[in-house]
Amino acid sequence: MYLLLRNLKRLALPSSCRFISNYVSRMRHLFDLKENDEACRKALSSGSFLLFHSLSPLMQKTENKYTVPFVTASELYRILRKLGQKEKYLEESVLLGCTDSYLAQFALDLGIMEKAKAESLLQGTFVDLRKAFLLLDGKNAQMLSQAQALLRWHNTHLYCSKTGHPMQKNVSGSRRICSSNGTIYYPQMSPVIITLVSDGTRCLLARQEAFPSGMYSALAGFCDIGETVEQAVHREVAEEVGLEVSSSKYAASQHWPFPNSSLMIASHAMVQPGQIKITLNQFELEDARWFGAEELAEALRRERMPSKNEMGTIPFWIPPPWTIAHQLIKEWTQQKQLC
């Protein structure tokens, strides 16, 4: 707490600020940790850590459910010693956030260490995030998404793309700096639109070949350079299903770790009246269909990915509740049921 008060003083809060909410003081604390290497180094020694091995997160599986453990700094020191690493390795961590009680949270990749030995010491398994992602709950998914994206960015930005010299990360991992000319690089993400297209009575969901069996989602696509979000929505809908959008309305956004790091920007869209014939772009999609509110209400009631029915097929299902696609489908269905 002393450290926190000292740090807050350094941020020169105006004297009129008699009361600061917990949220505001946490955000100021995090700002200090991001900017101040010494403060962040200290926070590392009392922080908690999400661990990865070559970008696969450590998980513990109990009864068909994955949990994501945070490991304390003292436990991590002990494990690093057993794996033959120095305590200094902790500085490879990236800062994720902090708890309500200002405990800093980090992510660290143990990829240079022996995987099986690390798993046995940590009593868990490093799991491919793509395989486990849809089985997680929202809180764990959001944290792992942020952690993996940051670790991946550092892992793929070891050298300055201008000079070819090695780059150093600051302690928090909020940037990397070229050792030769001081150019600063910040972690990047790609804007991706996701849109739920409606003709007024039904809405359109699609699936890619790579989706898990039976899963349909809203249309999504990367924004091109120079495009607005609205233009990207119009283009993607035209490209993927051959329909022309007449209007779109922003709904919400979500960070998404695949394929690298994306900011999903979600909207509801309407097609031009009478334009309902789907022309599928088979390079991108395996199927696209119009769904009614009742069919979607039933899919929303299912808690998890359904298992095979008597016919040996998996019934239609939608992404889990914490995904932005689910949120769009839920909003649309609720609005239809109120009509």
Ligand SMILES: NC(=O)c1ccc[n+]([C@@H]2O[C@H](COP(=O)([O-])OP(=O)(O)OC[C@H]3O[C@@H](n4cnc5c(N)ncnc54)[C@H](O)[C@@H]3O)[C@@H](O)[C@H]2O)c1
């Ligand atoms: N959070 C959710 O609810 C949700 C739902 C659906 C899709 N998604 C995600 O949306 C993302 C985009 O959807 P999509 O695959 O249909 O996109 P898309 O329709 O733009 O097609 C993907 C193709 O776009 C090209 N591309 C252009 N810019 C790219 C970039 N910056 N990075 C990678 N590829 C790029 C590549 O050729 C790639 O194969 C996927 O990662 C998907 O997982 C999220």
Ligand SMILES: [Mg+2]
């Ligand atoms: Mg797409």
